Amino acid sequence: MKTVINLPEIRAARAELTGPIGFxxxxxxxxxxxxxxxxxxxxxxxxxxxxxxxxPTQFGPQEDLASYPRDLPHDLSQLREAGVDLVWTxxxxxxxxxxxxxxxxxxxxAQGLEGAARPGHFRGVATVVAKLFNAVQxxxxxxxxxxxxxxxxxxxxxxxxxxxxxxxxxxTLREPDGLAMSSRNSYLTPAERQAATVLFRALSAARIAFxxxxxxxxxxxxxxRTVIGAEPxxxxxxxxxxxxxxxxxxxxxxxxALLSLAVHLxxxxxxxxxxxx
Numbered sequence: 001m002k003t004v005i006n007l008p009e010i011r012a013a014r015a016e017l018t019g020p021i022g023f024x025x026x027x028x029x030x031x032x033x034x035x036x037x038x039x040x041x042x043x044x045x046x047x048x049x050x051x052x053x054x055x056p057t058q059f060g061p062q063e064d065l066a067s068y069p070r071d072l073p074h075d076l077s078q079l080r081e082a083g084v085d086l087v088w089t090x091x092x093x094x095x096x097x098x099x100x101x102x103x104x105x106x107x108x109x110a111q112g113l114e115g116a117a118r119p120g121h122f123r124g125v126a127t128v129v130a131k132l133f134n135a136v137q138x139x140x141x142x143x144x145x146x147x148x149x150x151x152x153x154x155x156x157x158x159x160x161x162x163x164x165x166x167x168x169x170x171x172t173l174r175e176p177d178g179l180a181m182s183s184r185n186s187y188l189t190p191a192e193r194q195a196a197t198v199l200f201r202a203l204s205a206a207r208i209a210f211x212x213x214x215x216x217x218x219x220x221x222x223x224x225r226t227v228i229g230a231e232p233x234x235x236x237x238x239x240x241x242x243x244x245x246x247x248x249x250x251x252x253x254x255x256x257a258l259l260s261l262a263v264h265l266x267x268x269x270x271x272x273x274x275x276x277x
Contacts, residue, residue, distance in 0.1 A: 001079065001080045002087070003076060004087070004088055004089075005088075005089055005090060005094070006090075007090075007135060010088045010135050010136065014137065017046075017047035017049070017086065018046040019046055019139060020139035021047045021136070021138045022044060022048045023041070023048075023049045023132075023133075024038050024050045024142045025053075025129060026051065026053075027053065027055065027068065028075050028183075029068075029069040029186070031181045031183060033144055033181035033182075035082055037143070037144060038083075041142050041168075042082065042084075047086070048083070048084045048086075049085065050079055051088045051090070051132055052072065052087065052089045053090050053095065053132075054068050055128045056124075057123070057124030057128065058120075058128065060121065063118070064184075064187075069183050069184075088132075088136070103123050104127045104130045105122075105126065106157050108246065108248075110122035110123075110126070110149070112242070112249070113242070113247060113260060114149050114150075116238075117237055117262060122149075122153050125150055130161070138165055139164075140166045142170060144169070144170055144173075145171050145172045146271070146272065148260060151167065152245065172273075177197045177200075178204070179200060180199070180270075184269070187268040188265060188266070195231050195234055195265055196234075196265055199234075199263055203224065203261065203272060205224070205227050206276075210253065215254070216252060217241035217249070217253055217257070220259060220276070221240070224239040228263060234263050234265055235264040236262075236263055237263060237264060237269070240258075242257060244256045244257060257277075258273055258275060258276075259275075260273035261273070
């Protein structure tokens with residue numbers, strides 16, 4: 001496994017790889033969910049590239065950029081064991097040099113949900129992903145369903161900019177008690193970690209109602225609110241029942257919908273979602 005930092009290095013190392021090339025962009029502090037993406041890429045591609053970059057432009061001024069968990073030596077050890085060919089660890093100064101002023105903005109699909117809760121977040125995501133794609137030039141790129149809106153934004157970006165990259169969205173990996181795997185889970189106190197299971201319990205309760213024939217989106221949202229409301233440590237920021245592709249809020253669910261939520265547990269903000277179909 002080769003590790004590089006600057007742009008000439010990543011381009012030279014990329015040129016030596018055998019295609020097709022699979023790419024897994026990450027912010028590090030890797031968990032089993034990240035490694036599942038790597039395994040999928042390893043299964044489907046001749047070469048696998050992983051980037052580790054905590055992207056400052058997708059964090060708001062009051063968010064956790066400074067405290068975001070980092071452990072590069074452990075990350076590299078896991079990636080080496082997983083059979084990754086190339087790891088790129090660019091610096092903020094490399095990605096956003098002095099005078100940087102060009103941004104990628106995806107419009108409608110980035111506006112609601114996380115886009116509304118975290119202004120500017122998806123401008124940072126879309127810009128950094130466009131830069132990562134430009135440097136790595138993969139054939140396939142792998143993202144997790146847990147960040148469903150991020151995946152939708154990147155799919156839109158890739159389509160609109162005519163990038164010859166297949167976006168592969170992989171299922172959310174969960175702990176045995178249902179909590180979606182996330183680097184931010186490490187922030188939780190023991191009591192908050194126990195309470196965090198309420199996210200998946202709330203989504204599951206709505207899925208049961210859907211399975212029993214409920215198609216009114218507001219009723220499904222209210223099921224989620226009720227379950228979350230019964231957990232004293234959980235503070236619901238939003239719940240949405242939206243079109244799985246456009247992310248526009250629905251009144252009735254016909255074929256498929258994305259049910260998603262964001263919840264604060266103490267100082268930690270967690271997101272999760274499921275597909276209703």
